[in-house]
Amino acid sequence: MNKIGVILDLEGTLISNGEALLGSIKLLEYLMEKNIPFRIITNTVSKSCKELSFAFHNVGIDIPEIYFINPIVTVKGFLSKNHIESFWFVGSNDTKSQLGIDGKYKEIPEYIILCDFENVDCNYELLNRIFSYIHKGSKLLTMSQSKYYLSKSGPKLDTGAFCSMFENITGINSILFGKPSDKIYQEAISQMNIESSKIIAIGDDVLTDIKGGNKMSAYSILVKSGKYKKDDETKIKPNKVVENLLEIIPFLKKINNEKDVL
Numbered sequence: 001m002n003k004i005g006v007i008l009d010l011e012g013t014l015i016s017n018g019e020a021l022l023g024s025i026k027l028l029e030y031l032m033e034k035n036i037p038f039r040i041i042t043n044t045v046s047k048s049c050k051e052l053s054f055a056f057h058n059v060g061i062d063i064p065e066i067y068f069i070n071p072i073v074t075v076k077g078f079l080s081k082n083h084i085e086s087f088w089f090v091g092s093n094d095t096k097s098q099l100g101i102d103g104k105y106k107e108i109p110e111y112i113i114l115c116d117f118e119n120v121d122c123n124y125e126l127l128n129r130i131f132s133y134i135h136k137g138s139k140l141l142t143m144s145q146s147k148y149y150l151s152k153s154g155p156k157l158d159t160g161a162f163c164s165m166f167e168n169i170t171g172i173n174s175i176l177f178g179k180p181s182d183k184i185y186q187e188a189i190s191q192m193n194i195e196s197s198k199i200i201a202i203g204d205d206v207l208t209d210i211k212g213g214n215k216m217s218a219y220s221i222l223v224k225s226g227k228y229k230k231d232d233e234t235k236i237k238p239n240k241v242v243e244n245l246l247e248i249i250p251f252l253k254k255i256n257n258e259k260d261v262l
Helices: 024-033 049-058 071-081 093-099 124-135 159-170 182-192 206-215 245-255
Strands: 005-009 038-041 087-090 111-114 139-142 148-151 154-157 199-203 219-223 240-242
Touching: 005 182, 005 206, 024 245, 038 182, 071 093, 071 182, 087 124, 111 124, 111 159, 124 159, 139 159, 182 199, 182 206, 199 206, 199 245, 206 219, 219 245, 240 245
Parallel strands: 005 038, 005 199, 087 111, 111 139, 199 219, 219 240
Antiparallel strands: 148 154
16 A cells, blocks of 8 residues: 555646646656556646647656546536535636536526636626625535636736635635645545645745645645745745755655665
8 A cells, every 4th residue: 555645736737838847757667666656736727638648748748637637627527426416616627628517597506617717818807707796695606716817928817816706806815726725636536646745845835835735734835946936935934945856855765664764
């Protein structure tokens, strides 16, 4: 039986704008060589799990698509498990196709699902329609509460910025399916069939990766890459801080009691 399982963040931790970050390939190769269960979880929904798998192929390593989990996977399971048909999906057609389920409602949807606002033609009419439905009783589901994401041209507003606006105006709390929600972590843990206390959660963002890992009682490791800013580790304390992913391999070897620990 494996002693540990690993949950890794994607953008800013393993890759950045389509390029592998220092140590990411070697770490993934080590996990596969030692048959250590792992999952890559991301709040990114603009690419399907299949597309993410292909992106890793392009940087030099083959990771099956089943190893990737995004909020779409989690929401799809929630809708199916609870037999929910009354919902309005607010997102791009590409992302909607990942969900594979069409919402049905007459006047007011039971749920509003907010997704990839960066790919939606966002205008006053759309925002006011969402506000009106929430005001009349619709529940708000969101893929992300992140206020921004990093792009090649710099930081850009993310779905969480709009979600926060609706929460502030209406006084309701959205139901989060992306990090740091326990829902997406539970999906990964369930797939690996490992106790949360035996999970190592690795990421660059203290507000999503470290906060989410800590909530699940996982051993959290903050990587100084991507969204990391100086002294982030003082805001939400991780169990360990590393400069890059290469530093994690000796740590995992020590846990596995391997003889060639550096």
